[in-house]
Amino acid sequence: MRAKYLFSSRRTGRIGNMTRERAKYPEVARKIVDTSDIILEVLDARFYEETRNKKLEEEIERQKKKIIYVLNKSDLATKGKLEQIKANLYPYAIVSCAKRTGIKKLRDLIKITAKRIEKKEKREIKKNKIVISESEKIKVGIIGYPNTGKSSLINILSGRSGAGVGSEAGFTKNVQKIRLSEDVVLTDSPGVIPEDEYSSFDKEKITRSTIFGGKSYSQIKEPELMIGELFKRYKIILEKFYQLKAENAEEFVEKVGIKKNFLKKGGFVNEDKTAREILRAWQKGEIKN
Ligand SMILES: Nc1nc2c(ncn2[C@@H]2O[C@H](COP(=O)(O)OP(=O)(O)OP(=O)(O)O)[C@@H](O)[C@H]2O)c(=O)[nH]1
Numbered sequence: 642m643r644a645k646y647l648f649s650s651r652r653t654g655r656i657g658n659m660t661r662e663r664a665k666y667p668e669v670a671r672k673i674v675d676t677s678d679i680i681l682e683v684l685d686a687r688f689y690e691e692t693r694n695k696k697l698e699e700e701i702e703r704q705k706k707k708i709i710y711v712l713n714k715s716d717l718a719t720k721g722k723l724e725q726i727k728a729n730l731y732p733y734a735i736v737s738c739a740k741r742t743g744i745k746k747l748r749d750l751i752k753i754t755a756k757r758i759e760k761k762e763k764r765e766i767k768k769n770k771i772v773i774s775e776s777e778k779i780k781v782g783i784i785g786y787p788n789t790g791k792s793s794l795i796n797i798l799s800g801r802s803g804a805g806v807g808s809e810a811g812f813t814k815n816v817q818k819i820r821l822s823e824d825v826v827l828t829d830s831p832g833v834i835p836e837d838e839y840s841s842f843d844k845e846k847i848t849r850s851t852i853f854g855g856k857s858y859s860q861i862k863e864p865e866l867m868i869g870e871l872f873k874r875y876k877i878i879l880e881k882f883y884q885l886k887a888e889n890a891e892e893f894v895e896k897v898g899i900k901k902n903f904l905k906k907g908g909f910v911n912e913d914k915t916a917r918e919i920l921r922a923w924q925k926g927e928i929k930n
């Protein structure tokens with residue numbers, strides 16, 4: 642399945658297969674909610690509002706399951722963002738899988754939450770006596786926007802490298818189960834863009850997914866379009882990062898291209914290459930917002 646995916650999206654630039662694959666994912670995420678006792682919603686701390694899936698959160702609430710907001714990539718987030726998170730989300734754990742910070746607090750939070758869940762006890766008859774057997778395992782499911790670090794987190798929590806990690810959004814294609822401790826089981830899942838934000842043709846939606854990391858810079862078709870929106874939202878940050886001033890997005894791409902010497906025949910700036918490079922630096926967090 643992966644080879645097919647790589648072929649269609651990376652080699653030919655088409656996203657047809659990705660769309661088909663993705664269509665299944667909301668179902669997968671919903672199933673995780675149905676079958677878990679505790680759900681970790683992994684968010685990108687830089688874009689914690691934009692990477693939330695409110696529909697799934699409502700479903701978690703409706704089913705009276707426990708949610709823990711895990712704010713990952715905190716190494717890339719500003720202090721201001723972290724303060725906002727503390728004021729707006731509960732319960733939360735601010736972590737960085739890259740720097741391995743906040744993990745102990747998250748573990749403790751999972752443990753505390755697990756203790757609060759009434760354990761279903763199984764009664765068995767052994768040697769003509771009714772005995773209460775070991776309580777059922779607590780199931781912890783992981784859901785979240787693509788590329789927020791769900792697989793990285795599961796690997797750190799489990800102390801193993803069972804879950805595949807990839808720099809491209811949409812890396813995890815199926816559900817993976819990993820045991821956290823004797824009585825806690827963790828389940829990884831593919832990233833899901835909220836249904837009302839997902840589209841394979843609506844340019845505005847694709848642009849937003851790209852800015853928030855849900856679509857990789859290497860997979861999108863028209864990177865210059867994305868820069869238009871990025872520049873509109875983050876002009877000052879972009880200008881500061883590249884040490885230049887621009888009136889609009891086109892001028893910005895032009896100037897960055899010249900600065901990086903990304904030129905085509907005749908000395909014209911290679912806009913596609915330049916725009917993609919800007920998006921790469923943005924998605925990798927080299928440009929901090
Ligand atoms: N800077 C930074 N990068 C991180 C952090 N955690 C994960 N990453 C990077 O983010 C990228 C995505 O990580 P994954 O763990 O594959 O993310 P995922 O949520 O499982 O992605 P999908 O399966 O595609 O939905 C990788 O390049 C990771 O190295 C973090 O705390 N800080």
Ligand SMILES: [Mg+2]
Nearest residue numbers: 791792812813
């Ligand atoms: Mg993954």
